[in-house]
Amino acid sequence: MKNLIQFLIRFHFIILFILIEIFALSIVIQNNNFQKAKVVTLIQNIKGIYHSKTFSITEYIGLREINEILSAENTRLNNILQRAYRSDDIFFYKQDDPGYKQQYYMTGAKVLNNKINTQHNFLTLNKGSEQGIKPGMAVISSDGVVGVIFDVSKQYATVISLLNTRLNISAKLKKNNYFGALQWDGKSYQKAILNEIPHHVEINIGDSIITSGYSTIFPEGIQIGTVKDFHVKGGNFYEIKVDLSTDFKKLRFVNVISNLKKKDQLDLENSFPDD
Amino acid sequence: MINLILRNIGRFLFLVLFQVLILDNIQLGPYLNPFMYVLFILLMPFETPGWLLLIAAFLLGFSIDLFEHTPGIHASAMVLMAFIRPSVLKMIAPREGYEPNSYPRIHYYGVSWFLQYSAILVFSHHLFLFYLEVFTFSGFFITFLRILLSSLFSIGLIILSQFLIFKK
Numbered sequence: 001m002k003n004l005i006q007f008l009i010r011f012h013f014i015i016l017f018i019l020i021e022i023f024a025l026s027i028v029i030q031n032n033n034f035q036k037a038k039v040v041t042l043i044q045n046i047k048g049i050y051h052s053k054t055f056s057i058t059e060y061i062g063l064r065e066i067n068e069i070l071s072a073e074n075t076r077l078n079n080i081l082q083r084a085y086r087s088d089d090i091f092f093y094k095q096d097d098p099g100y101k102q103q104y105y106m107t108g109a110k111v112l113n114n115k116i117n118t119q120h121n122f123l124t125l126n127k128g129s130e131q132g133i134k135p136g137m138a139v140i141s142s143d144g145v146v147g148v149i150f151d152v153s154k155q156y157a158t159v160i161s162l163l164n165t166r167l168n169i170s171a172k173l174k175k176n177n178y179f180g181a182l183q184w185d186g187k188s189y190q191k192a193i194l195n196e197i198p199h200h201v202e203i204n205i206g207d208s209i210i211t212s213g214y215s216t217i218f219p220e221g222i223q224i225g226t227v228k229d230f231h232v233k234g235g236n237f238y239e240i241k242v243d244l245s246t247d248f249k250k251l252r253f254v255n256v257i258s259n260l261k262k263k264d265q266l267d268l269e270n271s272f273p274d275d
Numbered sequence: 276m277i278n279l280i281l282r283n284i285g286r287f288l289f290l291v292l293f294q295v296l297i298l299d300n301i302q303l304g305p306y307l308n309p310f311m312y313v314l315f316i317l318l319m320p321f322e323t324p325g326w327l328l329l330i331a332a333f334l335l336g337f338s339i340d341l342f343e344h345t346p347g348i349h350a351s352a353m354v355l356m357a358f359i360r361p362s363v364l365k366m367i368a369p370r371e372g373y374e375p376n377s378y379p380r381i382h383y384y385g386v387s388w389f390l391q392y393s394a395i396l397v398f399s400h401h402l403f404l405f406y407l408e409v410f411t412f413s414g415f416f417i418t419f420l421r422i423l424l425s426s427l428f429s430i431g432l433i434i435l436s437q438f439l440i441f442k443k
Contacts, residue, residue: 013325017358020333024354027340027347028407050296 068110071253074142075108078255104219106255107131109139112156116189116248121161123147127256128155136217138257144223144245145169145211146254157256163189163248170215171224171242174208176201182209182224182242189248191228194240199232209242216262283319287335290315295342298432306421309428310349312339313400314436316357317393318380321373325361332357345408352404356396363395381437393433394426401426 008015079102109131113124127133129152139146139159147159148167160167165186171194172179180196194209207227213220229241259265294312301309316332323331336353340346364379367388377383379392405422406412 013329013358013361016326016329017354020329020354021351021358024333024336024347024351028351029347054300 067253071108071110074253075106075255078106103259103261105258105260107133107258109133109157109254109256111251111254114248114251115161116163119165119186121163121248122150123159123161123251123254125157125159125254125256126155128152128157130154132258133157133256134258136262137259138218138222139254140218140222140257141246141251141254143247144225145218146246146248146251148217149256159254161248162192162244162246169218169224170212171209172212173197173201173203174210179212179214180237180240190244192225192242192244194242195237197238197240199236199238201238203227203230203238203240205229209240216259216265219257219259279320283315286318287315287331291335291338291342294339299343306424307428308421308425309432310339310397310401310404310425311429311432311436313353313356313397313429314393314433316353316360317396317433318378320378321364328357328360329354348404348407351407352400355403356400359399360396363392367391367395381434386434389437390430390434394430397429397433398422398426401429 107127109125109127111123112126113122115121115123123139123146125133125139133149133152135149135151137149139149145162147161147164150158150160152158162169162182163184165184167184169182170179171182178197178201180194182192182194184192197203205227209224209226211218211220211222211224223245225242225244225246227240228243230238233239290312294310298309298311312335315335316328319328319331332353333350336350337347339349339353343349364373369384369388374383379389381389401422405418405425409418
């Protein structure tokens with residue numbers, strides 16, 4: 001007995017190791033039963049709480065990627081929207097009906113460079129001629145008009161921003177269709193001036209200004225902004241201050257609109273004899 | 276003494292939480308599974324009695340098992356590691372032996388000593404752990420590669436932690 005105790009004391013480390021190891025390994029072997037134990041369930045519950053908490057954080061970190069996916073999705077949906085198709089006058093055509101053909105096609109693009117602090121501001125987009133972008137196409141964001149494509153390279157495009165005093169856009173009042181020319185006055189990135197609206201037209205502050213669709217660049221009805229302030233200038237016309245709906249300071253994703261019937265329209269219009 | 280025990284308990288909790296809440300969520304693929312929690316056994320004082328070492332190792336492995344849903348696997352690997360720790364310490368002891376009031380840290384015995392010490396123990400832990408986990412010797416070399424890469428990662432993390440957190 002004494003020898004046994006001495007033996008145990010002398011080799012207690014190895015014996016204890018063997019015992020614990022056998023115990024641990026037996027848990028491994030029997031782990032199916034073990035997994036059902038309540039302890040695991042409890043721990044899983046705690047883990048679940050932790051994961052639901054951390055999920056909100058990882059969700060936030062993933063927002064950037066999600067934004068890009070959503071932007072692509074938006075472009076795709078915009079392309080199949082009714083608005084992209086010419087809906088009027090379709091019954092005047094017979095076969096190979098151009099009225100059914102898609103008139104506007106959008107390409108999603110990311111804004112790589114955007115200036116708002118000069119008089120002639122330009123943007124740079126990450127899409128170019130290889131993606132079908134051509135000079136003269138319209139650029140809009142989800143909030144409204146952004147500008148017109150100025151020049152393209154293979155992979156990039158520059159855009160004349162609406163915040164460029166050289167850009168004129170044909171705009172109209174949404175409620176009564178009186179149209180005029182919209183131009184930036186070079187002062188605030190949130191405001192532009194709409195001219196050439198006759199002074200007998202009734203205007204209220206807050207009226208919507210949209211694109212007229214009279215040029216071949218912008219489709220009709222793209223939001224530009226709302227009336228902020230107006231006064232008669234030079235006798236016959238209003239000078240209307242427009243609050244731009246696009247926030248140029250946080251522009252990230254835009255859509256480039258190509259008018260698939262632009263050439264057709266221009267060819268026809270240019271066939272008028274010049275006076 | 277009380278202070279020492281409290282610090283070890285604190286380290287125990289910290290390493291378990293760090294392992295299950297952070298390292299287990301960094302999923303770098305099947306070849307890199309760092310297990311940094313073994314650091315707890317590495318840092319226990321030299322004078323720790325063997326039985327305490329084994330029990331602490333079992334409890335530590337068992338806590339990890341609870342979270343990772345791998346009953347017994349980490350526990351047995353940890354117990355094995357705790358078992359060979361005294362032999363490893365004896366094997367790589369400096370000529371004068373270990374000084375009293377010193378701990379197995381870089382601060383006392385230098386980087387190369389600590390690297391040897393942690394490399395041997397971490398590698399044997401991972402070796403046992405990964406083979407027990409797959410429970411087969413088919414695909415021996417794939418598993419071995421996993422062990423090798425994961426060990427390197429774990430050892431790297433442990434060495435790094437010595438410079439950043441557990442300095443003394």
